[in-house]
Amino acid sequence: MKKIFIYHWLLLSVVVLLSNCKKFSDSVTKDPNKPTKASGTQLIANAELTLPTLSSSPYGVHYPQYLSNTSFTDNSRYTTVNFNFYSFYTGPLNDLENVLTQPLDATQGPIANQIAIAKILKAYFFWHMTDRWGPLPYSEALKGRINFTPKYDSQQAIYTAAFKLLDEANSGIVTTNGDIKNDIVYNGDITKWKKLGNTIHLLMALRLSKVDPGTGSTEFNKALTRGIMTVNTDNLAYPSAADPDNENYWYTSFTRLGRNWFALSKPLVDYMLPLNDPRLPVFGNKNNAGNYVGLEYGKAVPNSDDINNVSLLGSSLRQQTSPVYLVTYAQALFAMAEAAKLGWIGGGDATAKNNYDLAIQTSIAQWTGSTTGADAYLAQSQVQYNPATAIMQIAYQRWVHLFLHGYEGWAEWRRTGYPVLTAAPGANGDRIPRREGYPTQEQTNNTGNYQAAVSSFPYGGADDLNARVWWDKQ
Template identity: 60%
Template sequence: MKKHNILRYLWLAIGPMAILSSCTKFDESYYENPNRPNKASGTQLIANSQMYLSSVSSSAYGVHYPQYLSLTTYTDNTRFISTNLNFSTWYIGPLMNLEAVLNSEKELNANDGPVVNQIAVAKILKAFFLWHVTDRWGDVPMTEALKGMELAAPKYDKQEDIYTALFKLLDEANSSIVLSGKIKNDIVYNGDMGKWKKLGNSMHMLMALRLSKVSPDKGKAEFVKAMNAGILTSNSDNLSYPHLAESAHENFWYNSFTVQKRNWYALSEVLVNHMLPYNDPRLAVYGDKNSAGGYAGLEFGKLVPNPDVDIPKVSLFGSAIRKQDSPVHLITYAQLLFAQAEAAKLGWIGGGDSQAKTFYEEAIKQSFSQWTGENTSAAAYLSNTDIAYDANNAIEQIATQRWIHLFPYGYEGWAEWRRTGFPNLTLAADINGGNIPRREGYPTQEASNNKTNYEAAVKSFPYGGTDGLNARVWWDKP
């Protein structure tokens, strides 16, 4: 079954069955209708978890941390008024579903695909969601999480330990996958285990690069291991969440702009300034032309004084990528090429500047292909003095081009900006004291509902600080 058809029926099939139902003392099997099961299968739980992938990128908060989008109206999110955000959605949603799969291996139905592959995909997705959570908040519950009322106040695991555990989880998935056995109900790759194997290793490699400042030796070892295990090899391997041209599964930005008629999101001035002078063809995809027929960004955190007059002067978030069925890109081939370019420059892999230059140029070409459908204009783009590979400025160039490519995946763009410090982003002094956020504050209810563990986590921040936007996660070494 094609993945678009899968999406249509899963909404009804598993919406009310996010976790496996418990059993009663008497046998209910006689009363069960096989066409309307009362509990979700393993692959349905996996599919339900996949439905959360879109929200990882499509976020009213994430797009602002790396200053991809400015707000034309109601600017609180670009002024970082909210300092504490809730991580419970990820635990009671996708992570609980995946934990149910991992804890019921003996009950999984082999008719839905090899059980080892169901488990492997669940492990890869669990690693992805926990990676997302820990990179936003730092130390978070893991080993004692997902146990329900049995353990309602879980401890916070150190981010370093979480990374180590996720590397192990991805190694297990890589080694166990049977390439010949498809699984059912797979929204993302339609059961193609070769693509899942590449994705797990690609995640592993990107996670390893996060350690470039805090633990470079371990980062290098994990990076090389993952790269050699087989990563994405083309844009067709990308982890991209498919939306549908229907209201139940439509793109978040389509709903915001087209359904709710909210012209609230404009390209930031700093993003346009990094693209427009170099005739970057991606700009025409990222944003719409303004009323003057050109491209103009909006100063970050600035409220336009007269929306009717001023909004037409700036470039709104691009209509080409906010159609009802526009996909969301999460892990991409170009992103991996940028990572390898940086690894070559750091000496993690061989080839030095020559290899770094090759990866860097190919990353830009593949980014153009992903966003515009062609890369013939890449040669002219790369001929710009500021864009052409410069060994003395390579890390900044790689980081800046990666930042442009990752648009509008704000949480990933923000993570890479925190790690590298590039491009040079600034904030007005009246926005969070002029400090770009380094993490998100823990959910406010944790201070009361999980007081002891919450206070221990805050006390052990690796570089000090208080709970909020300005402390740093473990790999974000000053």
């Protein structure tokens, strides 16, 4: 008998709904102090537990060439083509959908704010996903048994829907006595959630700079007017915990598993070292000879001597409780610098320079804990804002700032073309990937909709690493 996959990632929502059905005995046996149904804020917290996976990844860090492998170099050579997105649907998106569709408890915080936070996170997860895969199940997804084979929506449609979610979140938030319970990342602080939603909105808008600058400019200014991050303490930084289930990914790899597999890449060190970048001692350790040395990117055959001769990922970034930076104030400042240069906001080069300088200062403060060295760094001719090369300078500095947030750094590289990078020799036809392939199960789980999605790629191509997503217009 042919084995049938009936969209197990959507069935989970059916299981959750069925588990909420009350039995006759509930009225007699249920202990009110041990609820069997998760509250809205508990579901939000459960979704938040997935946030570090958007950054901490043995794959994402290699596309923008932040890290090189000292051992097992397949990831930096793009060996994996197809990546599974089911866990997003069965995990955080299912949790958030339940927040948006089930009755909520006002004792956990204003219901309006629980809904707003769920919408911000839903938009954020789908933004991350569609930038990796392109078209995805959206409008017909998360429907349980109503639809086991959802269609794929275009990336443009998903962006439009995400902007709408963020609009609704911003307008729905209640700031007076508005904090919620069980919040892992902001401890319930709704004002920070409001800033986060608008900052995500602003960054998404900039992604449209080449494919739809009119819409991008409109959405960018809408978010800016509503209020974005203003200090580093507004950053969305996942607080890793001192327990094996929630510890920093790089701690697990280096310390718990003893794998010294990740070193700073040669392209990154070659850019940072000549500029005496104060972030470099944080990003990487010195080698055994006391120097900062990047490892050749994408080596076909690793060398056992590399571990001692190159700079491994910095010790402070791989502690058990090292935070995972996801959306940051400096990132928003770089976006505003570029927007000013593009003419999306007023002030021209003067505004662009002010935001560019502040972005670098803020980035240095985020990574090092102070602005020491920032003035000297900015005073160098190669770093000083130059109207003739501003877009390139902003892109390079943003690339440095987004260190370890590989998928975001990769997205900005695809959009801007900077930094100038060379693919791993002989890998993927000597091409850096432009997207990730769909999970192979989709070819049998959802055949017709899968085929329609592939045929709808805006610039053509196959379901591989080389087709371009909608906004990746050159």
